[in-house]
Amino acid sequence: MSPRDPDETELAAARSSQPQPDDTPDIALTRRLGAAARALSSDDLRLDDLPPGLWDRIEAGTEAGTTTAADAGAGPVADAAAARQRERTGEPASVVPIGDAPTRRRPARPARRRAAWLAAAVAAAVVVLAGTVALITRDDGGTTLAEAQLEPLPSALPGTGPAAATVVERDGVRELDLALDVPATSGFYEVWLIDEDIVGMVSLGPARTDGRYEIPPDVDVDTFPVVDVSIEPPDGVPTHSGVSALRGTLS
């Protein structure tokens, strides 16, 4: 008999927790995966909800989020990585790649953003109405600089429709016009401009009923050409949730 196809060996291991003498470490892990998968109960899929106040205690225990650059682990390695990142993308220093050092925070936004989020969470149910208006009623002149067609992603809620986004300059101010057609969520939607590597990103804020998002002057849409709409839980965590409803690229 010829030696077994590695894919077949792996598939067999996923189905039997019986160890064999010639098991590689990966095959041994695959047996454990299979055993865990077969033992799954519906309980394992229902995770417990987080109690209020837990995050605050963790934050207090680590002082993360309130630290200065000196003690937030922004050591030489992080700085060097951040510098490489800037070099690569040519992004302005005021734009924060995910988890970057606090010296490059979005300027003067956190407090205002938190408040805006609360409002957005409350208003989430009316986001549905956000659509349709913005693009049609552009009777105020303005120059179209770029356009994107946003398509629903698999992580979108059922009923999410495609959307058109346009970068328009009006009186020297650039805005992203984006009419969303999305179902209500228990959280809220947030609009982002992201770089092509899906690493650095700039928030344009929670979904708005007027469908207009001002783009900060320092932000170059060529560097951040991807328009992304995320679904955010109303938990006060200011980063992208990792769950995107829609995405498209400006051109």
Added chain:
Amino acid sequence: MGRDPNEIEPDDERSIADNELERAFTKGGDDALAATYHRYARMVLSLAGRTVGPEVAEEVTQDVFVAAWRSRENFDPDRGSLAGWLTGIARHKVTDALRRDQRADARVERAGAQADLVPRAPEVDHVAERLLVADGLARLRPEVREVVEMAFYSDLTHEQIAEATSRPLGTVKSQIRRSLSTLRRHLEGLDVAP
């Protein structure tokens, strides 16, 4: 040169989000812990709740995230996933809490009372592995998940899975191979956690 995001497979996209988080965590930026909590705290809390019980779970979860943040230099994405690593830290904290419980139970027993000494520790590993696999499966695209579930729960060959799902054999094989590899990273993280 970046890839066109429209061409990124959706399951890639989800793992990109997790990879981003792992990178941010190792860099230690000030949003990274919040994002990590956001993504994984429910899993850690659930592991603790189902092993040491809900009354201690919150305290354990707090200890896990504080400890994880303080020892974040020890997290190495090449040796396992952040989900696995956090769950592994949680497993150790849970085991410690169980030992404290058992010592307390033993004292009660010596005092002549009936104590129900259940050897719960081995169960901790199994709960941890189940929660990691459940989370890993939930992150897969539905059509990939379907194939991976056939890998775990059926006795169909690759060819039969391809036939049942009307997909090319090569696609089925690579979907299973990649998904199992992603899932194994969780167990690797679990095993190396301090």
